[in-house]
Amino acid sequence: GTDEDAIIETLTKLNVSQRQQVLITYKSTIGRDLIDDLKSELSGNFERVIIGLMTPTTMYDVHELRRALKGAGTDEGCLIEILASRTNAEIRHINENYKLQYGSSLEDDIVSDTSSMFRRVLVSLATGNRDEGTFVDEALAQQDAQCLYEAGEKRWGTDEVQFMSILCTRNRCHLLRVFDAYRAIANKDITESIKSEMSGDLEDALLAVVKCLRNKPAYFAERLYKSMKGLGTDDSTLIRVMVSRSEIDMLHIRREFLAMYGKSLHSFIKGDCSGDYRKVLLRLCGG
Numbered sequence: 001g002t003d004e005d006a007i008i009e010t011l012t013k014l015n016v017s018q019r020q021q022v023l024i025t026y027k028s029t030i031g032r033d034l035i036d037d038l039k040s041e042l043s044g045n046f047e048r049v050i051i052g053l054m055t056p057t058t059m060y061d062v063h064e065l066r067r068a069l070k071g072a073g074t075d076e077g078c079l080i081e082i083l084a085s086r087t088n089a090e091i092r093h094i095n096e097n098y099k100l101q102y103g104s105s106l107e108d109d110i111v112s113d114t115s116s117m118f119r120r121v122l123v124s125l126a127t128g129n130r131d132e133g134t135f136v137d138e139a140l141a142q143q144d145a146q147c148l149y150e151a152g153e154k155r156w157g158t159d160e161v162q163f164m165s166i167l168c169t170r171n172r173c174h175l176l177r178v179f180d181a182y183r184a185i186a187n188k189d190i191t192e193s194i195k196s197e198m199s200g201d202l203e204d205a206l207l208a209v210v211k212c213l214r215n216k217p218a219y220f221a222e223r224l225y226k227s228m229k230g231l232g233t234d235d236s237t238l239i240r241v242m243v244s245r246s247e248i249d250m251l252h253i254r255r256e257f258l259a260m261y262g263k264s265l266h267s268f269i270k271g272d273c274s275g276d277y278r279k280v281l282l283r284l285c286g287g
């Protein structure tokens with residue numbers, strides 16, 4: 001039999017680069033591939049978490065994007081979550097590795113699998129070309145806010161291209177200023193306008209962009225909450241966020257989760273999952 005507790009205990013103590021070292025040492029001392037051995041011994045969601053932990057960060061994103069595009073049906077939520085929340089450098093690494101791994105570019109796969117304005121937003125995000133400076137041009141911020149207002153609230157129909165070009169390219173500090181200016185002009189928050197002007201995947205994508213710019217841990221806290229609340233669990237999202245953020249901002253996500261929902265992430269996972277799957281997620285959650 002397999003000692004699942006020992007696997008959980010050992011792997012959750014290490015960081016992602018140490019786990020890569022374990023893979024190499026395992027192969028050199030035992031002459032077998034640890035990933036293959038884990039796959040043959042484990043199953044279900046528990047296996048997905050463990051294999052996720054053993055995968056280098058960029059490759060994990062690459063695999064998830066590929067699954068979202070090439071699996072049964074498109075997982076739009078996964079595409080939005082990864083592309084809206086990663087830095088330029090992370091996106092560039094994802095693009096390089098995606099191409100090496102699958103022989104096609106991420107952009108080509110997005111184009112063949114999605115459509116209309118949603119496709120354009122994803123392609124824009126996938127170029128990893130957002131301004132990452134901190135300079136705020138006050139006059140331009142006012143102008144951008146006015147543009148957004150005129151592209152949405154002020155006109156019949158919505159000029160989605162304006163929303164995309166401003167929200168997907170400007171730097172974070174500048175956009176936070178734009179959102180303040182927008183509220184003064186439109187008398188409502190930019191997220192309210194996006195919700196009333198857009199729908200479906202496009203709405204989800206632009207809301208994710210705004211939420212990630214404002215407070216990335218809060219965005220992930222909301223993703224986790226929605227993956228567990230109500231009937232059934234969205235295991236793909238739960239696993240992906242827990243694995244991909246465990247060494248980046250899990251403490252901040254936990255704090256936001258508690259502030260937003262009045263319950264700890266730990267207690268939520270405890271009530272929603274079971275067995276070894278629950279054990280390993282709780283270890284990643286910590287606290």
